[in-house]
Amino acid sequence: MTPALPLALPTAPECAPVLRERGQREVFCGLTGIIWLHRKVQDAFFLVVGSRTCAHLLQSAAGVMVFAEPRFGTAIIEERDLAGMVDCNAELDRIVARLLDRRPDITLLFLVGSCPSEVIKLDLGRAAKRLSAAQNGARRILHYSGSGIETTFTEGEDACLAALVPELPATAPGAAPELMIVGTLPDVVEDQFQRLFAQLGIATVHALPARRADAMPPVGPNTRFLLAQPFLGETARALEDRGAVRLDALFPFGAEGTTDWLHAAARAFGVDEMHFRAVIAPGRERAKRAIAHCRERLVGKTLFFLPDSQLEIPLARFLTQELGMVPLEVGTPYLHRRHLAQELALLPRTTVISEGQDVERQLDRVRAARPDLTICGLGLANPLEAEGLTTKWAIELVFSPIHGFDQAGDLAELFARPLRRRDVLRV
Incomplete structure (x- = not known):
């Protein structure tokens, strides 16, 4: 049997009001992205120009031993740099020269700004x-x-x-x-998508970022790109400025999201509809069973997403559409x-969409609603658990492979696990 495709999706959400908040935030800074970026681009190095706090953050988040020669590091800004007692540019030149001399394998070096350098x-x-x-x-x-002043x-x-x-x-x-897939994906997930696109007959499929600096894809008016991650607004704008065309689709979370994401590419490249259905049928069925x-x-079950990674809206759509939350x-x-x-259009009209954060006000709403599951950052999870609320660490959703058909069951399990733990521990 060929799978039934989702019904035609709305092209724009109803203009429900968005609750916009500006206040204290509880979220990691943009330096954290280095943890998955340095693993993806195998001949790149990320040099943070920052403080010892920046170095400790990266070391703790990556869990890398100091003798493992990771492809990131920190040029530490000392008190004399802050006091203007030395030429910071000369110091930076010296550190970069020493780094490149020690690591000749580096072909692409990123200087990453931080709060102190800003x-x-x-x-x-x-x-x-x-x-x-x-x-x-x-x-x-x-x-x-990657400064916390400018990025989250x-x-x-x-x-x-x-x-x-x-x-x-x-x-x-x-x-x-x-076709270009835009956004860092684990190699195994990227390979799964590459196989599906090959089976569909889409001959040339690039990934940004590529696995090596000398293999970065070309771009131009003939480029059609799919965003694999919902937080790549500036990247999408830069690609469009160079003539590339974004393919509008749901994000590839779950059976429905992955189907729609692949379908957008199939339509853009003139893939026969029956052939598309035949190719995706096995993966879609595996995802639905999982x-x-x-x-x-x-x-x-009710859920409440606190702002963290910008994955919240497509994940909420997945949980609503495919798991009945x-x-x-x-x-x-x-x-x-x-x-x-398209993601917004598939959320219930009763759902409050909030942008930004005033953490104290948002926590008041969490306590008033008493949801079955609260998805939040590490710093908020333990206090909420102490108040009797069940939580899910949002960061795990970024560090785990969750895209595509073969990861759909694992994604659902990430949300089921806290509730199962709660039931086991309940006296």
């Missing part, structure tokens, strides 16, 4: 151009900001990829259309209405 107005853009010119084409040196959590990846886009080669004039194992535990409030740090139009 405070002392260190111009890393100019430094990157100066240092890159000195390499005579042997290496590229780029910069972006996953926006570090957005800033990194947006910095890459101007450096991408141009496609040949009049070249055949090509999800069904968690549905009994989750159906009818009831989202009371879905908070997100920033709301890209154009990219999330």
